[in-house]
Amino acid sequence: MELGPPGGSGPAEPGPRLRGLRGADAAASASSLSRFGAEAGCRASAVAAVLPAGGSGERMGVPTPKQFCPILERPLISYTLQALERVSWIKDIIVAVTRENMETMKGIIQRYQHKRISLVEAGVTRHRSIFNGLKALAEDQPNCRLSKPEVVIIHDAVRPFVEEDVLLKVVTAAQEHGCSDYDLEFGTECLHLALKYSHIKAKLVEGSPDLWKVTYKRDLYAAESIIKERISQKVCVVMDTKEDEEHVGHCLEEMLKTELNHVKVTSGQDLQQIILEQCYNFVCVNVMTSDFEETQRLLNMVEESNLSILYPVVVISVHFLDYESVPLGQKMEKVMQIREFAKEAKKRNILLSGLLIYFPQEEQKLRESLRQGTTIISALIKERNSGLIGQLLVA
Ligand SMILES: Nc1ccn([C@@H]2O[C@H](COP(=O)(O)OP(=O)(O)OP(=O)(O)O)[C@@H](O)[C@H]2O)c(=O)n1
Numbered sequence: 001m002e003l004g005p006p007g008g009s010g011p012a013e014p015g016p017r018l019r020g021l022r023g024a025d026a027a028a029s030a031s032s033l034s035r036f037g038a039e040a041g042c043r044a045s046a047v048a049a050v051l052p053a054g055g056s057g058e059r060m061g062v063p064t065p066k067q068f069c070p071i072l073e074r075p076l077i078s079y080t081l082q083a084l085e086r087v088s089w090i091k092d093i094i095v096a097v098t099r100e101n102m103e104t105m106k107g108i109i110q111r112y113q114h115k116r117i118s119l120v121e122a123g124v125t126r127h128r129s130i131f132n133g134l135k136a137l138a139e140d141q142p143n144c145r146l147s148k149p150e151v152v153i154i155h156d157a158v159r160p161f162v163e164e165d166v167l168l169k170v171v172t173a174a175q176e177h178g179c180s181d182y183d184l185e186f187g188t189e190c191l192h193l194a195l196k197y198s199h200i201k202a203k204l205v206e207g208s209p210d211l212w213k214v215t216y217k218r219d220l221y222a223a224e225s226i227i228k229e230r231i232s233q234k235v236c237v238v239m240d241t242k243e244d245e246e247h248v249g250h251c252l253e254e255m256l257k258t259e260l261n262h263v264k265v266t267s268g269q270d271l272q273q274i275i276l277e278q279c280y281n282f283v284c285v286n287v288m289t290s291d292f293e294e295t296q297r298l299l300n301m302v303e304e305s306n307l308s309i310l311y312p313v314v315v316i317s318v319h320f321l322d323y324e325s326v327p328l329g330q331k332m333e334k335v336m337q338i339r340e341f342a343k344e345a346k347k348r349n350i351l352l353s354g355l356l357i358y359f360p361q362e363e364q365k366l367r368e369s370l371r372q373g374t375t376i377i378s379a380l381i382k383e384r385n386s387g388l389i390g391q392l393l394v395a
């Protein structure tokens with residue numbers, strides 16, 4: 001059984017799904033799967049997932065197989081693994097890759113700290129790749145850390161947006177609709193194979209449009225946009241102490257809330273907590289100062305948290321200066337240090353750029369420069385363009 005919309009169709013809303021005859025299949029055998037909802041945690045050994053990832057991605061038209069194509073510099077397959085790993089009741093995730101890509105895959109698992117993954121060699125067709133994964137689960141070999149599951153979810157490695165609710169639906173349907181005597185060794189690779197060769201009742205579970213498959217180049221662009229949108233939903237504004245006197249940081253925060261009206265803009269009072277809640281965007285406001293003490297403190301915290309392992313974190317160091325009436329001289333020199341900071345930060349997947357906001361006495365002019373600053377901040381967060389790191393933008 002498989003889930004999700006037809007392969008190759010465009011994405012609608014962000015977020016994963018599985019589906020019938022494409023997307024995530026659930027080849028299932030099993031006993032009472034109704035247990036999975038409430039008891040998923042304690043029945044952890046019952047579900048495994050097999051991810052076919054042995055294709056060459058001909059239709060993508062690039063030399064790299066699509067599962068290894070980068071999105072925000074991270075291979076597509078890593079996003080799919082991340083989506084499955086989030087589901088605590090999936091005990092084992094078996095990935096089928098070609099022999100030539102085995103080392104690449106091991107490197108991805110290590111770099112992005114994926115857990116519960118085992119690798120098997122892919123076959124010459126998708127079905128054969130799946131079959132190899134199922135065999136690894138069926139074989140009760142001594143010294144094998146894999147245990148035979150009750151249900152196996154089959155999910156294309158190139159469908160990065162899959163969520164727990166649809167996986168649960170499919171696993172539950174697998175139990176309710178049969179497959180109970182099915183021997184995984186000779187089991188269903190796909191729903192039509194199950195129907196053709198086995199006397200099982202099978203159920204097609206409707207997925208959502210989010211389960212589209214990355215097939216063509218345009219799909220990579222779509223996936224990147226979805227991911228960027230997802231990680232731009234929270235912005236944290238960190239203020240320095242001078243802010244209490246000047247209030248411009250709060251004005252900027254208010255304007256950001258208006259500009260990014262669907263985005264949660266929070267003040268960074270409890271930075272540790274905000275980082276834990278996976279906020280990937282920080283605006284560090286430095287009122288009337290050109291040094292980077294506050295920004296540096298923030299960079300250190302982000303680095304220590306490992307937040308940037310999976311996604312690039314955007315940090316914008318904002319400096320309010322009345323640069324029309326006060327000669328910049330030494331101050332400017334200090335601000336230019338941003339290039340060095342940014343080069344270091346980039347090594348840790350932190351995209352640091354600077355923003356100089358004109359701070360005139362006149363209210364009207366100040367509002368205008370705040371508005372411009374807001375537009376620039378919003379673009380830096382939404383675009384996540386690493387070409388702009390280390391740049392000092394002026395509003
Ligand atoms: N021998 C194969 C062929 C495909 N797949 C996997 O099956 C999934 C869905 O297949 P498809 O979109 O057709 O991928 P490709 O075969 O790589 O693409 P194309 O048909 O464009 O070459 C992909 O994750 C792909 O890596 C596999 O594991 N083993």
Ligand SMILES: O=P(O)(O)OC[C@@H](O)[C@@H](O)[C@@H](O)CO
Nearest residue numbers: 002007021022023126156190
């Ligand atoms: O060749 P298409 O891109 O239409 O689909 C590939 C299918 O094999 C894949 O989507 C599976 O999920 C279907 O079982």
